Amino acid sequence: MASDNQGYSDGFWWSNDGLRLHFRDYPxxxxxxxxxxxxxxPGLTRNARDFEKVAERLAGAWRVICVDLRGRGxxxxxxxxxxxxxxxxxxxxxxxxxxxxxERFVAFGTSLGGLITMLLASTxxxxxxxxxxxxxxxxxxxxxxARIRDYVGxxxxxxxxxxxxxxxxxxxxxVFPGYGVSEWLDxxxxxxxxxxxxxxxxxxxxxxxxxxxxxxxxxxxxxxxxLGGLAPAQVLIVCGALSDVFAHATAERMLTMLPHGELxxxxxxxxxxxxxxxxxxxxxxRMLARVDLGIDTAALATQA
Numbered sequence: 001m002a003s004d005n006q007g008y009s010d011g012f013w014w015s016n017d018g019l020r021l022h023f024r025d026y027p028x029x030x031x032x033x034x035x036x037x038x039x040x041x042p043g044l045t046r047n048a049r050d051f052e053k054v055a056e057r058l059a060g061a062w063r064v065i066c067v068d069l070r071g072r073g074x075x076x077x078x079x080x081x082x083x084x085x086x087x088x089x090x091x092x093x094x095x096x097x098x099x100x101x102x103e104r105f106v107a108f109g110t111s112l113g114g115l116i117t118m119l120l121a122s123t124x125x126x127x128x129x130x131x132x133x134x135x136x137x138x139x140x141x142x143x144x145x146a147r148i149r150d151y152v153g154x155x156x157x158x159x160x161x162x163x164x165x166x167x168x169x170x171x172x173x174x175v176f177p178g179y180g181v182s183e184w185l186d187x188x189x190x191x192x193x194x195x196x197x198x199x200x201x202x203x204x205x206x207x208x209x210x211x212x213x214x215x216x217x218x219x220x221x222x223x224x225x226x227l228g229g230l231a232p233a234q235v236l237i238v239c240g241a242l243s244d245v246f247a248h249a250t251a252e253r254m255l256t257m258l259p260h261g262e263l264x265x266x267x268x269x270x271x272x273x274x275x276x277x278x279x280x281x282x283x284x285x286r287m288l289a290r291v292d293l294g295i296d297t298a299a300l301a302t303q304a
Contacts, residue, residue: 007056008024008025008026008055008066009027010023010024010025010074011025013095013096013099013100014095014099015070015091015095016092016095017078017079017080017083019070019078020076021067021068021069021070021075021076021092021096022048022067022068022073022074022075023066023068023096024048024064024066025063025064025065026056026058026063026064026066027059027060028059028060029061032061032062033063034295035061035062035291035292035295036102036106036129036130036291036295037062037063037064037100037106038058038063038064038065038105038106038107038108038130039065039067039093039106039107039108040054040055040064040065040066040108040109041089041093041110041112041113041114041116041117042066042067042068042072042110042111042112042113043110043111043112043272044111044112044148044208045072045152045191045202045204045208046072046110046191047068047069047072047073047191047204048066048067048068048073048074049066049073049189049190050066050110050190050274051064051066051108054108054275054276054281054284057281058284058288062288065100067093067096069092069112070083070084070088070089071084071205071207072203072204072205073203077205078207081205081207081210081211082210082211084205084208084211084212085211086112086115086116089112090116090119090120090123093116093120094120103127104126104127104128104129105127105129106128106288106291107120107128107130107131107132108132108134108275109131109132109133109134109136110272111134111135111136111245111271111272112136113136114133114135114137115223117133118133118138118226118230119221119223120229121227121229121230121233122225122226122227122228122229124229125228125229125230125231126232128229128230129232129294129295130236130288130290130291131230131233131234131235131236132275132287133236133237134238134272134273134275135238135243135245135246135271135273136246136272137223137227137237137251137254138222138223138250138254139223139224139250140245141243141244141247143244144243144244144245144246145245147244148212148245149212149213152208152209152212153206153207153208153209153210154206156201156202157195157200157201158192158199158201159199161185161188161189161200162185163200164188164192165181165184165187165188168187168188168191169184174242174270175240175242175269175270175271176269176270177242177268178268178269188200191203227254227257228257231257231259234260234287234290234294235260235262236261236262236284237251237254237255237258237261237263237264238264238266238272238273238275238280239251239263239264239265239266240266240270240271240272240273241266241267241269242269242270243269243270243272245271246271248265251263251265260290262283262287264279264280266279
């Protein structure tokens with residue numbers, strides 16, 4: 001594992017089909033080493049950088065692992081584009097959990113990452129002790145999915161970061177109406193990289209669009225039963241007030257299945273909130289405090 005001067009180390013693991021996959025590993029202080037790690041899983045076209053500020057804020061108190069799913073960031077691109085589906089991502093995450101010997105964890109999942117979270121919880125209820133589902137649930141809205149299909153895999157490039165930021169603002173102004181130039185530049189640098197010839201390109205394999213192009217195949221399974229795997233966990237559902245992907249009614253229905261669930265709606269944000277909003281940070285801290293209390297309570301029960 002290579003050390004980094006930015007507060008994290010770069011780690012790698014291997015998928016079942018031989019892909020070298022990457023994660024950022026933010027360390028925990030020794031006095032908090034008993035806490036389960038937080039594993040952050042990004043959305044369809046995003047990568048580990050999405051969680052950079054969240055991870056920096058929580059590091060030390062918690063170990064934070066931010067993954068690049070296959071075909072994104074510093075993870076290898078798949079030879080078979082039809083492996084870019086949630087069930088394969090789950091297998092990749094299982095390989096990471098085995099390699100890192102992680103038995104229990106907190107999951108932060110944005111969009112696609114939330115689908116992976118629910119599937120992981122369903123296979124072994126109890127190992128996900130806390131979960132943040134960011135603008136995602138077992139049911140997604142066709143209008144928003146159609147909008148995403150329109151831009152995924154286009155393969156555009158830009159001569160400068162400012163051009164890239166301007167393109168994002170033109171395409172997603174309705175999603176983030178409060179963003180200014182600095183926010184659009186930050187988003188560009190999270191989602192893009194300097195490619196061949198020095199042009200700015202999206203930091204993912206354009207072929208991830210191929211399986212996603214089929215309507216109805218986003219998760220591959222009915223996720224309402226899978227959500228039940230999170231029933232024992234402390235769960236925070238974050239919903240963008242302007243989201244066209246995740247409906248508030250879906251979030252409300254989810255709460256009926258999650259005894260330890262909390263719902264936070266973020267004003268003036270679409271799909272998906274950055275998780276850097278002050279009210280989201282406060283809600284994350286509340287959820288993690290409940291996870292920590294559960295760990296301490298279980299330890300006392302064992303000692304008794």
